[in-house]
Amino acid sequence: MGSLRGRSRILRQPVSLASFAVILVILLSSLFAGFLAPYNPAAQSADVLLAPGSPGHLLGTDNLGRDQLSRLLYGSRPLLVVSAFSVAIAVIIGLIVGLVAAYARGVAETVLMRTMDVLLSFPLVLLGIMIVAALGAGQRNLILAVTFALIPIVARLVHSLTLREASREYVTAARAVGMTPRRIMFREIVPNLIGPVVVQATSLFALAAGFASALSYLGLGIAPPASDWGLMVKEGQPFVGVALDLAVVPGVCITLLLTAVTFIGDDLRDFLDPDRRLEGGFGG
């Protein structure tokens, strides 16, 4: 009953539809950037510096004469790649850590979960900055930094959910018919965790994308000359007096993406996991 209403509601809500559309447009434009972009995003041309929009360069050019539209189209790629990879890896590792901790109990549980608490005792940005300081900037290290920041969030959720599920009747029943603990864990409990974990992963995606673009903005993420929305805001900032859009348009793109993902996350939460609408915080 609830699920049916939920499904039709998602499709009918204008906000949800708009969010889907935004995500779709960003995904497609980054996938097909090679076809859509009129120029090579890294190609500089000295005779059109900081030019306003014109038929030749629809959105104008930046201070190095690079085509802004082409850079925008390519600029979502690092963000999407970093967020997708780090969320995927963090969910897998966090799932394993949370399950093992809840499954093993005792010393292993204490050590694992205290370690997660310690990682959570860092502001996410600080953890990221430290990892980048140690390993250097670049896309791979950015993925590592974001993943590390997300793992404890997933592990804590999975741990508490597993403990909750483990006390339910169906688990007692499974134990009574002689299923091994491992089988109970993967066949009975894990399928029940998928809903909340998917919801969590959606909000983590927004968190990861915001976080990755912030590190790029700080000069600790994606390195020039690559096109990246966070980096583009940083590069455009000195020129806001001359060409306001250089910094503002990529920033608005990031905000649109994050807003859309957050709205979809809310819908998913209402749909998949109606009891937990209040929970699930962002620890910065």
Next chain:
Amino acid sequence: MTGNQFVRRLTAVLVVVWGAATVVFIVLRVVPGSAVDQISGLYGTAEQRVETRRQLGLDHSIFYQYWLYLKGALRFDFGRSFYSGRPVTDILVDTMPVTIELAIAAGLIMLTWGILAGSTAAVFRNTKVDVGLRGLAAVFFSIPWFFSGVLLLILFTSVWKVLPGFGRLPPTMTYEPTTHFVLLDAVIQGRPELVWPWLSHILLPAAAIGLTTGGYIARITRASFLEVTSQDYIRTARSKGMTRRQLFRVHVSRNAALPIVAVAGLQVGALLGGAVVAEVVFSYPGVGKLMVDAINRRDYPVVQGAAFVVAMCYVLVNVATESSYPWLDPRLRR
């Protein structure tokens, strides 16, 4: 809190503090095997490399390094900056209060706008006001900190030119720190002329963080208010003739406060992290700007000391938040 509980609590805090210190050590000391390469460069001579290793303390065994590090951290001694030669502790004493000040200012903005917007939305639930405020909160919450900073910077310093965009105080102003907190010093030193320049500089970076993080507080406040007002005891109290005002003061605000405090406590990480980012946007001379600059200069002692101090701050605030739960909810006072 009984004595026994206090001891257990203190132990837990010390374990987290020790763990956080260890994470800083592992990430910044064990992982960068290449630190020597980065500092002495590719063309450094063998002697230079040995000297750099010695300076970094990398010539000792890793366990001895860890021991030295913990001993130093206990005394807040992180060595000297490679870049300026000043003791890292002195640098942190100068910069950490700047960040704390900024985080507090941002927190005030976050709570004010978050709680006002959230409770207003709850009172006018399912009206246009509610929908508008919820949309605004969601969008604000989704703006990355650096971009909210850039937007405010553009609006208030280049479009309207009403507020300064860089630094903590005008460079022409002399300021001899006593406590390193400008507002306190203005009182102690009797210099009211410091207040407005300081406020005008802190307003934009604080708003950049406070408005965005406040979006989340607004969501939690609304949900928490609706949750409480749907409880049976509220209906009972109402039917017994309590006015809405009394009801709000006695029942609703107290019961709705716990989740808000819990979330606000979690947001302290966001406030500190946001301060780090905003400091870079606004060239605000706090610990975040210090760290990012130090990373670019390969000034590892500074990075390490700064990371340690920020993490400790966060841990302590979390402890303080958790300690306030029993005060807000007597059921937790067992």
